[in-house]
Amino acid sequence: MTETSEGGEAAGRQLRAGLWATVNERYPGSMIDKTDFIPLAPLRKPLSECRLVFISTSGVQPRGTMPFDTVHPVGDYTFRRVPSSSPVEDLEIHQLKYPTVGANRDLNVIFPIERLRELAAEGVIGGLTEHFYSFIGYNMDPERLERTLAEDIAAAVSEEGADIALAAPA
Secondary structure, three states: OOOOOOOOOOOOOOOOOOHHHHHHHHOOOOOOOOOOOOOOOOOOOOHHHOEEEEEEOEOEEEOOOOOOOOOOOOEOOOOEEEEOOOOHHHEEEOOOOOOOHHHHHOHHHOOOHHHHHHHHHOOOOOEEOOEEEEOEOOEOOHHHHHHHHHHHHHHHHHHHOOOEEEEEOO
């Protein structure tokens, strides 16, 4: 593990100390109150033996499934299961809060489904869970986000038997 941005040892410390204070300073009213942190968990086995789950705020979902509510004033607190074996052409983006032009040309820029399958095929990672998870990042109630959406995704991921999770914002 590497050192933190402030030069201290990373064990038991945040990777970016002061991150939440910076977010609150730059985005007043964002309602983020983070006074403690949970340290990263060490891997219990080599990466090449780990099953990976991908979690994204991209709003990617299988075609024909219920679209995310992209216009609700406080956001949509649901998620979609995306089979990790899905062909890219069977997926679509339901998201209004970020430009999707590049992602519509190559979905892998925000939802690297093909790249993760390549890493599994090459043995870099041990494999993929049956599903990946996607939701929309626009949620104005962080307590509800943690209480419902985060808990629901955590339960679903746990059922998948993932060893590691890759979480990425869109």
